[in-house]
Amino acid sequence: MTILSKLQPLHHPLFTQHKVQVQIKRDDIIHPIISGNKWRKLKYNLAHILQDKNSNGVLSFGGSYSNHIHALAFACYQQKIPCVGIIRGEEDYANNFTLSWAKHWGMALHFVDRKTYRRRHDTDYLLQLKQKFPHYFIVPEGGSNTFAITGVAEIIKELNQQTTFDTLITPTGSGGTLAGLITGDCQSKGSLHKILGVAVLKEAEYLINDIHKLLPNRAKHHNNWTLLTDFHRGGYAKFSQFDANRILEFNHVTEVDFEPVYSGKMILAFLDLLEQGYFSKGERIVLLHTGGMQGIGGMIERGILKADQWGMPKQVNSL
Ligand SMILES: Cc1ncc(COP(=O)(O)O)c(C=O)c1O
Structure with a gap:
């Protein structure tokens, strides 16, 4: 290997x-x-998305300084995979160091309040997101699946x-x-x-x-x-x-x-x-x-x- x-x-x-x-x-x-661990965690997630002909992209979650969001945005930019980040916090954060790069690499940022963000593992919330972003592969916060x-x-x-x-x-x-x-x-x-x-x-x-x-x-x-x-x-x-x-x-x-x-x-x-x-x-x-x-x-x-x-x-x- x-x-x-x-x-x-x-x-x-x-x-x-x-x-x-x-x-x-x-x-x-x-x-x-x-x-670091982002490479390790994203490797098979991205391979899975790339081999799925019906996939429209990837959606994931993170805080406004998230290493995972930052790495995912770049990896998707490189692999030409559309990506969406559900971000905890206000729109203003879009200009911070981490998110301005994520945006620069093409990630679509969607800001949600803390209450909504807490629902990131709930089946009904995930279903809503699936309807809003059809055929997007959902990767949990931190990429841990x-x-x-x-x-x-x-x-x-x-x-x-x-x-x-x-x-x-x-x-x-x-x-x-x-x-x-x-x-x-x-x-x-x-x-x-x-x-x-x-x-x-x-x-x-x-x-x-x-x-x-x-x-x-x-x-x-x-x-x-x-x-x-x-x-x-x-x-x-x-x-x-x-x-x-x-x-x-x-x-x-x-x-x-x-x-x-x-x-x-x-x-x-x-x-x-x-x-x-x-x-x-x-x-x-x-x-x-x-x-x-x-x-x-x-x-x-x-x-x-x-x-x-x-x-x-x-x-x-x-x-
Ligand atoms: C740089 C870095 N190291 C370590 C960790 C911890 O990894 P895990 O969330 O898999 O426990 C994270 C968070 O994902 C991270 O961003």
């Missing part, structure tokens, strides 16, 4: 001190726009060719990526790995159920994974100045860039766990970089992060 992303050693004095071996799976650089699981599972196949490891860590939002990794691990021939998901949102225990629902039957009894729910740092996209500085310092030491919403929260959790003595001596750990660097653009725009420290993410008109 083709290896989509490289695996590289990550060096930090704390890793030496705690005697762990750390590598990073660079899914963030698979593609300049469709990066069974096609996504198949795509993410391939990360494990790649890793098994690239290295031997004990533990794999990923940031977790909707749970699709974690479910894909569990599935991939369960399908592989070798012994099971320990898979840790760092929940980036508050009160995320409900995700355990969502993850179970996404798992194929044979992976449902695979209990070698843990969702860590104590490292959200106040909630989704919330972090302190201290947290942001710790991520910046880590980026500087390791020469790999992480952002504070997903991959950076995984890093902070990892550093905390190291200090708590969570890992064994000699443990071989792989961190999954799930991308999402475009999100920095919106945070700079809102004054949450400084451009001179984080750098404005580069975007492209075409590739």
Whole structure:
């Protein structure tokens, strides 16, 4: 199988001190726009749409700074697939960093209020959307469906060719990526790995159920994974100045860039766990970089992060 992303050693004095071996799976650089878990999740979704002669396009959901919406818009632009984004929030957001690019790449943006957005999984609301956008394939928020699981599972196949490891860590939002990794691990021939998901949102225990629902039957009894729910740092996209500085310092030491919403929260959790003595001596750990660097653009725009420290993410008109 083709290896989509490289695996590289990550060096930090704390890793030496705690005697762990750390590598990073660079899914963030698979593609300049469709990066990280987005590539993995969209791969089989788009293949499905492209082979369906009756399909008119794709429709999906997201917040106004959504990495998924941003990546989907570009992927559809490249594949010439019409696409619709149902966006939580007001029309004004159409001019923000994330959505102005999505619009530029041809996504039709439909803004809905929070109450309507909450109905995004309801059968009657989905039926209404199907009537409004006939023969559009509906991809759930974050892209997390069974096609996504198949795509993410391939990360494990790649890793098994690239290295031997004990533990794999990923940031977790909707749970699709974690479910894909569990599935991939369960399908592989070798012994099971320990898979840790760092929940980036508050009160995320409900995700355990969502993850179970996404798992194929044979992976449902695979209990070698843990969702860590104590490292959200106040909630989704919330972090302190201290947290942001710790991520910046880590980026500087390791020469790999992480952002504070997903991959950076995984890093902070990892550093905390190291200090708590969570890992064994000699443990071989792989961190999954799930991308999402475009999100920095919106945070700079809102004054949450400084451009001179984080750098404005580069975007492209075409590739
Ligand atoms: C960059 C990035 N990393 C990680 C995640 C979490 O993935 P999941 O929603 O599959 O748990 C997301 C959200 O989709 C994301 O945008």
